[in-house]
Amino acid sequence: MSKPKIGIFGMTGCAGEQIVILNCEDELMDILKLLDIRSFHTAMSKNDEKCSLDIAFVEGALVHPEEEISLKEIRKRSRLLIALGTCAVWGGVAAMKNEVSRQRLKDIVYGSPGRIFKSIPAQPLHSLVKVDFSISGCPIEKEQFLQAVASLVHGDIPVLPKYAVCTECKINENTCLLLEKSELCLGPITIAGCNARCANCGIPCSGCRGPVEEANIASEVEILEERGFTLRDIYNQLRTFAGPAEAIQTHLAKR
Amino acid sequence: MQIVKLPKQNLDKFIKSLSKFGQIYAPIKKDANTSLFSKIEDSSQIDLGYNRTLLPPKKYLLPPIDSMFRFSAEAGYEEVEHGVDEKSILFGVHSCDIHGLRILDLVFSGRYVDNHYFTGRKNTSIIGLSCIPDDMCFCRSMGTDFVENGFDLFLSDIDQSYLVRIATSLGDDMVRASQSLFKEVGKEEIEKHKKKSNEMQKHFKTDIELYNLPEIMDLEYESKTWEEIGEKCLSCGSCSMVCPTCYCYDVFDELSLDGKTGERKTRWDSCLFEDYALVAGGTNFRSERSARVKNRYFHKHRGFVAQYGKPSCVGCGRCIQSCPAKINVVEVITKIRSDAYV
Numbered sequence: 001m002s003k004p005k006i007g008i009f010g011m012t013g014c015a016g017e018q019i020v021i022l023n024c025e026d027e028l029m030d031i032l033k034l035l036d037i038r039s040f041h042t043a044m045s046k047n048d049e050k051c052s053l054d055i056a057f058v059e060g061a062l063v064h065p066e067e068e069i070s071l072k073e074i075r076k077r078s079r080l081l082i083a084l085g086t087c088a089v090w091g092g093v094a095a096m097k098n099e100v101s102r103q104r105l106k107d108i109v110y111g112s113p114g115r116i117f118k119s120i121p122a123q124p125l126h127s128l129v130k131v132d133f134s135i136s137g138c139p140i141e142k143e144q145f146l147q148a149v150a151s152l153v154h155g156d157i158p159v160l161p162k163y164a165v166c167t168e169c170k171i172n173e174n175t176c177l178l179l180e181k182s183e184l185c186l187g188p189i190t191i192a193g194c195n196a197r198c199a200n201c202g203i204p205c206s207g208c209r210g211p212v213e214e215a216n217i218a219s220e221v222e223i224l225e226e227r228g229f230t231l232r233d234i235y236n237q238l239r240t241f242a243g244p245a246e247a248i249q250t251h252l253a254k255r
Numbered sequence: 256m257q258i259v260k261l262p263k264q265n266l267d268k269f270i271k272s273l274s275k276f277g278q279i280y281a282p283i284k285k286d287a288n289t290s291l292f293s294k295i296e297d298s299s300q301i302d303l304g305y306n307r308t309l310l311p312p313k314k315y316l317l318p319p320i321d322s323m324f325r326f327s328a329e330a331g332y333e334e335v336e337h338g339v340d341e342k343s344i345l346f347g348v349h350s351c352d353i354h355g356l357r358i359l360d361l362v363f364s365g366r367y368v369d370n371h372y373f374t375g376r377k378n379t380s381i382i383g384l385s386c387i388p389d390d391m392c393f394c395r396s397m398g399t400d401f402v403e404n405g406f407d408l409f410l411s412d413i414d415q416s417y418l419v420r421i422a423t424s425l426g427d428d429m430v431r432a433s434q435s436l437f438k439e440v441g442k443e444e445i446e447k448h449k450k451k452s453n454e455m456q457k458h459f460k461t462d463i464e465l466y467n468l469p470e471i472m473d474l475e476y477e478s479k480t481w482e483e484i485g486e487k488c489l490s491c492g493s494c495s496m497v498c499p500t501c502y503c504y505d506v507f508d509e510l511s512l513d514g515k516t517g518e519r520k521t522r523w524d525s526c527l528f529e530d531y532a533l534v535a536g537g538t539n540f541r542s543e544r545s546a547r548v549k550n551r552y553f554h555k556h557r558g559f560v561a562q563y564g565k566p567s568c569v570g571c572g573r574c575i576q577s578c579p580a581k582i583n584v585v586e587v588i589t590k591i592r593s594d595a596y597v
């Protein structure tokens with residue numbers, strides 16, 4: 001069986017996902033034995049820009065019109081397209097102020113030099129192309145990436161847990177920061193996979209992995225309001241990593 | 256059942272002598288809010304006055320993530336060693352949690368006996384400990400505030416001493432191994448114990464009525480209450496994780512990067528999870544959250560009663576304590592009951 005041809009691409013993000021992949025030091029040789037990596041600009045100097053690919057891993061959000069063109073091209077040449085990281089899956093931090101016009105944001109952040117480049121409201125990949133599978137996380141968890149690669153090579157679509165961070169947090173027997181300490185924890189609506197990384201350290205979950213599929217935003221907001229948080233604080237936290245997510249948008253539109 | 260007395264000042268020595276019988280696991284204080292079962296080296300670590308541990312002792316017998324077997328293209332299946340011969344002692348288990356383990360025993364000894372579970376179970380001895388209920392405990396209603404069997408020893412606190420019920424020959428061996436620490440029970444201790452038992456009953460603040468509950472639930476199958484709680488529930492899974500009688504697990508394969516080998520594992524599942532009832536072909540029998548919450552209650556207080564003659568809830572209060580949406584089994588059942596009479 002020939003090795004699957006792979007491309008690893010970045011849109012706008014911090015390259016965190018690509019760094020996580022490169023940090024798989026103990027596994028890199030196994031990965032190279034399994035995959036024929038044709039394009040990975042962050043790590044290789046010779047990249048094939050045209051060949052057809054079995055799998056494209058794409059990190060980052062769409063914030064520039066040219067990225068839309070390049071993502072469409074990647075989609076065209078790939079059998080499977082996998083969104084890597086919260087920016088690619090949900091828009092990420094670049095999308096946290098999408099309700100403010102780009103022009104205004106550019107003026108505030110860059111002043112006059114901002115006029116020389118284009119910028120569009122940050123969007124996740126699935127807003128433009130079909131995404132076959134998503135691995136969220138800010139950054140992704142190495143183990144989830146490796147599991148996904150192993151499954152894909154076996155010809156399976158990976159199965160990652162779809163439940164919330166609370167499930168992992170309870171398994172780790174952490175004192176609940178939301179219930180016992182009245183902290184703004186998004187664990188009940190955030191997708192697991194990080195093994196409740198933050199709550200394990202006594203820090204509330206800020207939702208960096210994005211929402212679970214059927215996130216009950218209304219109930220989470222109500223719980224937080226009862227604990228004295230203002231809607232402004234709650235919404236800011238909800239928008240920090242996954243503003244464009246449908247569940248969050250639908251809720252915001254209602255309020 | 257033979258009952259002896261253990262003066263509290265001898266507890267430390269007794270626990271030391273127990274280590275001959277296996278590794279001791281006991282409740283410890285993690286922080287001001289949380290107690291949990293943990294391996295202990297020293298009796299001073301034990302939190303004797305805990306009310307409920309975050310996870311019940313099921314975590315040792317049905318671990319949150321466990322390995323079933325390894326597989327490879329060449330060698331086929333290969334069982335995973337589980338340290339099956341390790342003897343352990345669960346010290347300080349409350350009555351409700353012993354009942355919880357008995358419920359797991361019932362389930363795993365059914366038509367398909369789970370040998371893996373029972374190997375661990377056989378190597379685990381249980382030493383019970385009396386407790387004082389808080390306002391989330393409703394074990395009295397569930398009939399689990401007293402336990403008759405399912406332990407080797409049971410310690411009841413009577414201030415200066417413990418009354419120790421010896422339920423098995425292993426328990427008897429444990430007592431005999433440090434016979435000099437134990438005394439005979441006198442008239443005074445009997446009176447003390449009766450007084451303490453009465454006092455303990457006065458601490459109960461929470462009750463539910465079990466009388467004909469399965470029937471009421473059938474009548475209230477379409478109650479609006481299920482939708483109301485479905486609106487609040489976040490499917491966060493906390494209630495199932497912390498429940499001593501929730502035994503559902505999911506089975507999944509973890510594949511290796513060599514492309515040839517892997518491991519089949521189990522992990523705790525919850526009927527509140529969105530994909531719990533999702534089957535091949537994409538059909539989900541309980542895609543609505545309200546249907547899933549309803550399932551949790553129907554399984555524990557209706558279906559289980561039909562199958563095993565008793566509910567699979569021991570009234571430990573853990574799900575009440577851990578639900579972010581404040582969904583409370585006592586309130587739900589009370590509501591369902593009174594709705595039926597409106």
Ligand code: SF4
Nearest residue numbers: 166169176177185187
């Ligand atoms: S601390 Fe946060 S993540 Fe952990 S159980 Fe509480 S709400 Fe869930």
Ligand code: SF4
Nearest residue numbers: 194198205206208209
């Ligand atoms: S606990 Fe929450 S914020 Fe922390 S890593 Fe996990 S998903 Fe991200």
Ligand code: SF4
Nearest residue numbers: 498568569571572574
């Ligand atoms: S349903 Fe709740 S109260 Fe009943 S045994 Fe489970 S966690 Fe305890």
Ligand code: SF4
Nearest residue numbers: 488489491492494578
């Ligand atoms: S703990 Fe509460 S919110 Fe979470 S799944 Fe259970 S009932 Fe729903």
